[in-house]
Amino acid sequence: MLQPRTICATFALAGAMLATAAVPAAAVQAAPARATACPTGWGSVAKSDPDSTVTPVRDIRTGRHDCFDRMVVDLPGATADGLGYSVRYVDRLYQDGSGRHLPVAGGAVLEVRVAAPSYTPETGEATYPARAGRPLPGVDLTGYRTFRDTRFAGSFEGETQVGLGVRARLPFRVLELPGRLVIDVAHTWTGSS
Numbered sequence: 001m002l003q004p005r006t007i008c009a010t011f012a013l014a015g016a017m018l019a020t021a022a023v024p025a026a027a028v029q030a031a032p033a034r035a036t037a038c039p040t041g042w043g044s045v046a047k048s049d050p051d052s053t054v055t056p057v058r059d060i061r062t063g064r065h066d067c068f069d070r071m072v073v074d075l076p077g078a079t080a081d082g083l084g085y086s087v088r089y090v091d092r093l094y095q096d097g098s099g100r101h102l103p104v105a106g107g108a109v110l111e112v113r114v115a116a117p118s119y120t121p122e123t124g125e126a127t128y129p130a131r132a133g134r135p136l137p138g139v140d141l142t143g144y145r146t147f148r149d150t151r152f153a154g155s156f157e158g159e160t161q162v163g164l165g166v167r168a169r170l171p172f173r174v175l176e177l178p179g180r181l182v183i184d185v186a187h188t189w190t191g192s193s
Contacts, residue, residue, distance in 0.1 A: 084115030106165025
C-alpha cells in the first residue's frame with residue numbers, strides 16, 4: 001500500500017510536468033540580444049592615396065556586416081601598397097571625361113575612384129563587364145542597412161569611377177589589402193548596431 005506522502009509527491013510531480021509542457025513557446029522569452037560594439041571614429045571626410053596600378057579592376061562586390069555595409073573592388077595581383085584611390089561624399093556624381101550627371105539613389109552619394117583601369121591597358125579590352133550609368137553587375141542591395149544604389153561611371157585615363165548611394169552621410173573607412181580595395185560604410189554614427 002502506498003503511503004499518502006508518496007501519492008501526494010507523485011501527483012505534484014505529474015502536475016509540474018504537465019504545467020511545463022502546457023506553456024506555449026511564445027510565452028518563453030529569450031534572453032535579450034546583446035548589442036554589437038561597432039568601431040567608431042572613421043569620420044566622413046574624404047580619404048585618398050595617390051598611388052596607382054595598371055592591374056585592372058576585375059570585379060566589384062558588396063557584403064553586409066553587423067556594423068557596416070562593405071564594397072570590395074577586386075584587383076587580383078595588385079599589391080596593397082600600390083593601390084590608389086579617392087573616396088568622398090559628393091552632391092552629385094559626374095562622369096569623368098564627359099561631365100555627364102549620373103543619378104544615384106540615396107540620401108548621400110559616395111564617389112569611389114580607384115586608380116586602376118577596368119580594361120587591359122595593352123588592348124583596351126574590358127576586364128569588368130559594367131556599363132556606364134548602369135548599376136554594378138551582380139550587385140543586389142536588397143536588405144542592406146546603409147547601401148541604396150550603385151552606378152558605374154566608367155573608366156577614364158586609367159581610373160575607374162563608381163557612385164555608391166547610401167542612406168545618409170555616414171562614417172566610412174577605406175582598407176588597402178593585397179588584390180583588393182575595401183570601402184566600409186557604418187550603419188550609424190553611434191558605434192552600435
